[in-house]
Amino acid sequence: MQKSLKFKPSIKDLAIDALKIEREYSLDWWSHSSIFRYNALMVSSFYGMKWGNFRQFYNIPKNDFLFVADSGGYQVSTQKVAIEPTEVLNWMEANVDVGMTLDVPPLDMSLKVVGTFENFKLAARHSKRNYEIMYKNWNGKPELLKVIQGGTADRLDYWYNFTKELEFTGLAFSPKPVNEETLAITLAYANHVGDKKVHVFLGTSENISPITIYAKKFFDRLTFDSSTCTSSATRFRNYFLPYNLSKSITFGGQYKGKLKHLSCSCPVCKLATIDDFRIEKGSHATKTASLAGSLIALHNIYVYLQYYDFLIALSDDEEAYRTFLLSRGLNNTVKMLDFLDLAEQVGFYDAYNKVFGQVP
Numbered sequence: 124m125q126k127s128l129k130f131k132p133s134i135k136d137l138a139i140d141a142l143k144i145e146r147e148y149s150l151d152w153w154s155h156s157s158i159f160r161y162n163a164l165m166v167s168s169f170y171g172m173k174w175g176n177f178r179q180f181y182n183i184p185k186n187d188f189l190f191v192a193d194s195g196g197y198q199v200s201t202q203k204v205a206i207e208p209t210e211v212l213n214w215m216e217a218n219v220d221v222g223m224t225l226d227v228p229p230l231d232m233s234l235k236v237v238g239t240f241e242n243f244k245l246a247a248r249h250s251k252r253n254y255e256i257m258y259k260n261w262n263g264k265p266e267l268l269k270v271i272q273g274g275t276a277d278r279l280d281y282w283y284n285f286t287k288e289l290e291f292t293g294l295a296f297s298p299k300p301v302n303e304e305t306l307a308i309t310l311a312y313a314n315h316v317g318d319k320k321v322h323v324f325l326g327t328s329e330n331i332s333p334i335t336i337y338a339k340k341f342f343d344r345l346t347f348d349s350s351t352c353t354s355s356a357t358r359f360r361n362y363f364l365p366y367n368l369s370k371s372i373t374f375g376g377q378y379k380g381k382l383k384h385l386s387c388s389c390p391v392c393k394l395a396t397i398d399d400f401r402i403e404k405g406s407h408a409t410k411t412a413s414l415a416g417s418l419i420a421l422h423n424i425y426v427y428l429q430y431y432d433f434l435i436a437l438s439d440d441e442e443a444y445r446t447f448l449l450s451r452g453l454n455n456t457v458k459m460l461d462f463l464d465l466a467e468q469v470g471f472y473d474a475y476n477k478v479f480g481q482v483p
């Protein structure tokens with residue numbers, strides 16, 4: 124994403140009827156020249172710290188906007204780089220509205236594989252050291268969410284209790300592997316411990332987002348993020364289908380489909396054409412190749428935002444909400460909504476025992 128933010132496409136870059144556009148567009152969603160506007164952004168501090176004045180550099184609004192920064196713990200773990208907690212904190216102070224504590228994710232815990240409890244405990248110890256340094260140097264600004272790892276009751280309990288005396292503004296959870304169960308468990312746990320400002324990492328897909336949106340009733344502010352919309356677009360040119368977000372069309376040079384028009388009426392697809400999405404890396408200037416990926420990413424973000432708006436409105440009627448999800452075959456999603464409500468009624472541990480078996 125960072126690459127694509129660097130330039131603004133000119134009118135020549137889009138294969139469109141010139142009469143439709145009389146101005147240039149920027150490939151973001153927060154400036155006056157955006158194709159559409161949205162009021163929140165999350166970046167990883169690991170990338171953001173390359174610009175000391177990131178907020179100013181990218182013209183990110185100061186008012187009516189939520190600029191959130193992940194700590195970069197994931198990059199520390201996967202790219203084997205070192206970041207100092209004070210460095211992250213200083214950068215966050217100067218740039219963001221909400222930051223996260225610098226965690227050290229368990230080494231053998233990828234998005235799909237859950238590692239041993241011993242490694243998990245080691246990661247908690249390393250993370251706590253960072254949290255203590257940040258806590259000592261933190262003056263209350265920006266808001267800081269304490270990252271809690273784990274997707275089962277025993278692991279959540281371990282990490283939470285181990286770092287309990289370090290009270291920040293709220294909590295951020297990182298359920299792994301990401302699925303309906305681990306997401307519902309972490310949200311029920313967050314409700315159980317009573318923090319009111321909560322973030323969940325990577326809570327985005329057609330089947331799991333409805334759980335996050337349903338759980339917003341338990342918190343003052345519940346945020347979540349997605350990298351799917353951008354990464355699948357910039358890497359693979361995957362264009363999510365507006366009426367079935369679990370399916371996508373892969374554009375790019377390899378596209379052999381027969382579509383003549385984009386089957387979407389979002390602001391991006393009203394401007395762009397299939398040709399704009401098919402430019403292959405290397406065949407044109409890098410700038411143009413990146414334009415194709417960025418446009419698809421913006422389309423993906425827009426159709427997901429529409430899905431969220433729809434879910435948020437529908438969730439006021441919990442019966443209609445469940446009926447809709449069941450009609451999409453999202454039975455497990457609905458089961459997890461029931462678990463969230465059960466945990467609210469009988470308490471986290473009793474609900475957990477009933478639905479997932481004994482807490483180890």
Ligand SMILES: [Zn+2]
Binds near residue numbers: 392
């Ligand atoms: Zn579109």
